[in-house]
Amino acid sequence: MFDDVPLLPPDPILGLLSRFRADPRTDKIDLGVGVYQDEEGRTPVMRAVQEAESRLLLTQTTKTYQGIAGDPEFNERMLAMLLGPEHPALRDGRVRGVQTPGGCGALRIGAEVIRRARPAARVWVSSPTWANHMPLIGGSGLELVEYPYYDPVTRGVDFDAMMSALANVPAGDVVLLHGCCHNPTGADLDLAQWRELTALTLSTGFTPYIDTAYQGLADGVEEDVAGLRHMMAAVPECVLAASCSKNFGIYRERAGGVYFLARNTERADAVLSNAMAAARQIYSMPPAHGAAVVSGILGDAALRADWLQELGEVRARINAMRELLATRLAGNAAGTDFGFVRRQKGMFSFLGITPAQVTRLREEFGVYMLDSTRINVAGITPRNIEPLAAALHAVLAGSRA
Ligand SMILES: Cc1ncc(COP(=O)(O)O)c(C=O)c1O
Structure with a gap:
């Protein structure tokens, strides 16, 4: 049955995630996978979700x-x-x-x-x-x-x-x-x-x-x-x-x-x-x-209000990181205007750098993004923005670290 089944290549996004996980550097930065991350780099359980789950546990009477x-x-x-x-x-x-x-x-x-x-x-x-x-x-x-x-x-x-x-x-x-x-x-x-x-x-x-x-x-x-x-x-x-x-x-x-x-x-x-x-x-x-x-x-009016509040915080964090990245990339040696990062919406942007720069960011600086240059803006934190911006400035200038 399975003798001729070919081994398929891993999904590019999940393959990148495995490489990121296997990278021993402690200052590595994951801008690849498309999940929200907070300032600590965690993907938290929202407060309203936790509350709704505990209510469910107490009130659920069947699993039919x-x-x-x-x-x-x-x-x-x-x-x-x-x-x-x-x-x-x-x-x-x-x-x-x-x-x-x-x-x-x-x-x-x-x-x-x-x-x-x-x-x-x-x-x-x-x-x-x-x-x-x-x-x-x-x-x-x-x-x-x-x-x-x-x-x-x-x-x-x-x-x-x-x-x-x-x-x-x-x-x-x-x-x-x-x-x-x-x-x-x-x-x-x-x-x-x-x-x-x-x-x-x-x-x-x-x-x-x-x-x-x-x-x-x-x-x-x-x-x-x-x-x-x-x-x-x-x-x-x-x-x-x-x-x-x-x-x-x-x-x-x-x-x-x-x-x-x-x-x-x-x-x-x-x-x-x-x-x-x-x-x-x-x-x-x-x-x-x-x-x-x-x-x-x-x-539930109260849970809904709390969810909307926390979702607003998520949105504000993403937009703040967009602002920060655009600001920190101003004046780069390549003369690229990254103001578009500010204007774009949601978690993703295409950085529009070259494939060689994507590779160099990964290999030399431990910064992971998709080959398409898609970044997950939610992977940026106040803690990693400086090394990230420094790495981007270095590859945009074509200089060695
Ligand atoms: C554009 C788009 N559509 C749909 C989905 C579906 O997500 P899920 O199946 O995890 O709910 C995603 C998830 O990344 C997405 O980016």
Whole structure:
């Protein structure tokens, strides 16, 4: 059976993490893996999560199976958080969905439903996009194609090129969008651009597929979803994949959901039945714990307020580190303007340095980032900013340490 099974290379991000862990230097800096870290370099359990978990432990009376769609209350509260409780799509009863194992599960079930609905649909993804979009969505059998997105010169979205490319996407194809905190570039659409894109969607007839994994990490829980809320109020159909991993800090608990906006309630029911059939074929039912924690927080005014408070602290720390890095890199010998780090959103930015500089940072200075030059800004702390800035200045100057 297994004699001819090839040994596959490790996942590039997880491979980098193993190299980081194996590096004996005590002053090494990890800017690779995409999890939030506090000032001490830890990924903490949020206060509200800890409280919701202890309540759950005391009140839970059974571990029997949940339904395929997960906990209906979780789905309801997630939708209220994502779209706002008064959203017209919710009022019209046109949204249905299922709780999933994280945002990855959401993305895969979304793709499975699209393939069931229209096997020939192509999924257009931004260039670049999160590397895992390819296997998660492509693994369902759908074909992926790229549209231009990031402009390495302006370090922002090349919106004109994006709009020109998407104007030619045929009705029936799908366009994957990042809700906020674009991974890996940190370059987001503003609300005016979301409006223009919505108008284009309506005129061309492609179906938006929105991946939102960072609500609350850019400008605020409400602000970060203003674009997708606008779009979902206007378009007839849409798929929304959401992750609770980052904004609740519950990565390993695997909580998320995928929600489908359909033309009417009857179509929405049909789509839901297909999402449930797809989930049944893959994993049957989602894990309960993480979703119960999220639901417990969103459904309790005091816990919710505390979660929002701590999420605000997380956001402020990320933005403070963006400011600090941009400031400390000013005046570098290469003359590169790193002001874009200040403008970008969420945990990630592309530094845009050369592959040789990435290697030198890793080998000589113990600074780890992806080969694409994506850095996790949350890996920066007040303690490591000085050695980090010194290392970056050295490689930008081309000088030896
Ligand atoms: C853009 C994007 N989408 C979705 C996810 C899914 O995350 P998870 O499956 O851990 O909830 C991530 C996680 O890194 C992400 O960056």
